[in-house]
Amino acid sequence: xxxxxxxxxxxxxxxxxxxxxxxxxxxxxxxxxxxxxxxxxxxxxxxxxxxxxxxxxxxxxxxxxxxxxxxxxxxxxxxxxxxxxxxxxxxxxxxxxxxxxxxxxxxxxxxxxxxxxxxxxxxxxxxxxxxxxxxxxxxxxxxxxxxxxxxxxxxxxxxxxxxxxxxxxxxxxxxxxxxxxxxxxxxxxxxxxxxxxxxxxxxxxxxxxxxxxxxxxxxxxxxxxxxxxxxxxxxxxxxxxxxxxxxxxxxxxxxxxxxxxxxxxxxxxxx
Numbered sequence: 390x391x392x393x394x395x396x397x398x399x400x401x402x403x404x405x406x407x408x409x410x411x412x413x414x415x416x417x418x419x420x421x422x423x424x425x426x427x428x429x430x431x432x433x434x435x436x437x438x439x440x441x442x443x444x445x446x447x448x449x450x451x452x453x454x455x456x457x458x459x460x461x462x463x464x465x466x467x468x469x470x471x472x473x474x475x476x477x478x479x480x481x482x483x484x485x486x487x488x489x490x491x492x493x494x495x496x497x498x499x500x501x502x503x504x505x506x507x508x509x510x511x512x513x514x515x516x517x518x519x520x521x522x523x524x525x526x527x528x529x530x531x532x533x534x535x536x537x538x539x540x541x542x543x544x545x546x547x548x549x550x551x552x553x554x555x556x557x558x559x560x561x562x563x564x565x566x567x568x569x570x571x572x573x574x575x576x577x578x579x580x581x582x583x584x585x586x587x588x589x590x591x592x593x594x595x596x597x598x599x600x601x602x603x604x605x606x607x608x609x610x611x612x613x614x615x616x617x618x619x620x621x622x623x624x625x626x627x628x629x630x631x632x633x634x635x636x637x638x639x640x641x642x643x644x645x646x647x648x649x650x651x652x653x654x655x656x657x658x659x660x
Contacts, residue, residue: 421596422629424448424603424636425616426548426572428475428520431455436608441468443613444620445630450475450518450548450605453510454488466513471632473548474511476504478522480552486521491535493525500531501538508543515634518548519558527553532561540567546637548572550605570637576606576615585615593628600643601636 427440431452440447441464448471451458462472477490489507491500508514517539519526526532526549535558539545546568549558562569574592577585588604596602606612623630 420627420629421593421599422601422631422636422639423592423596423623424601424631424633425576426450426473426518426603426605426633427608427612428518428550428605429607430461430475431458433457433608434460436613437461437464439613440608441465441470443616445623446470446632446635447616447620447630448473448633450520451511451514452477452487452520453507458511462511462513471515471634472511472513473633474507474514474517475520476507476517477520478525480521480523480525482523484521491522491525491531493528493531495531497534500534501542504535504538505542508545514545516546516548519550519552521552522550523553526558527555529557529561532557533565536562536565536567536569540565546570546634548603548633568637568641570603570633570640572605573602574604576604577609577612580609580611582611582615585612586619589615589619593626596628601639603633603636 426448427443428450429452430437430440430449432455434457437457440449441461446469449461449465450473451462451465452475465472477486477488479486479490479492489503489510491503495503504517508517517535536547539547547558547562549556549562549569549571551571556571559569559571573595574588576588576592578588579585585606592602592604606616620630
């Protein structure tokens with residue numbers, strides 16, 4: 390073969406083959422996937438209903454022992470949405486955690502009893518995530534107790550909201566062989582439509598780079614408005630919205646050792 394033909398063939402291959410980000414998007418599948426979890430549901434019925442109307446399998450993280458926790462959990466389950474218990478955990482600040490919270494001074498039995506009560510308060514839960522928890526999730530022992538309770542009693546998954554750079558939650562879940570993942574993006578630390586839109590763009594870029602990405606948002610009107618606008622356009626952008634449980638399944642298929650989260654990626658997180 391002549392030299393100029395070899396050069397031409399090489400150039401064509403470089404143009405036609407997908408780049409690294411596309412290859413990472415799913416081992417032969419160029420469509421990246423995202424999961425969106427809406428936290429702090431259960432106190433207000435109207436915001437819960439508006440969240441239910443979002444297009445696609447948005448996942449619901451519901452605070453236990455709230456006025457509408459059970460009703461919204463049933464409605465979400467009937468629509469095929471993933472339901473999570475969004476369990477309050479002790480933070481470094483003097484936050485009002487609400488009922489059902491986990492604290493650092495609890496014994497193993499106390500912690501397990503509180504977790505079981507919270508799971509009863511949110512029917513059809515497939516997983517559990519931390520609400521706040523910047524103090525408790527840094528402590529390996531209570532996190533290990535939590536993961537063992539979830540595995541032994543309920544066989545659920547865990548989503549680490551990553552409210553601290555020193556979180557031990559993913560490590561404890563991994564050591565307990567409990568299905569788990571961590572969020573990649575907070576959508577609405579800044580409650581402003583333009584800022585939320587920018588965070589949504591960050592979510593999509595992470596998904597394109599890594600194949601999957603998980604975002605956490607809240608039922609603020611601004612957040613829901615951005616999602617109502619942006620979600621219908623995902624497929625045209627080569628992105629698929631899937632349930633959180635599906636993301637966990639995909640990540641487990643490619644799972645390597647759990648590495649500590651980078652502190653620079655955790656800036657401006659909620660407590």
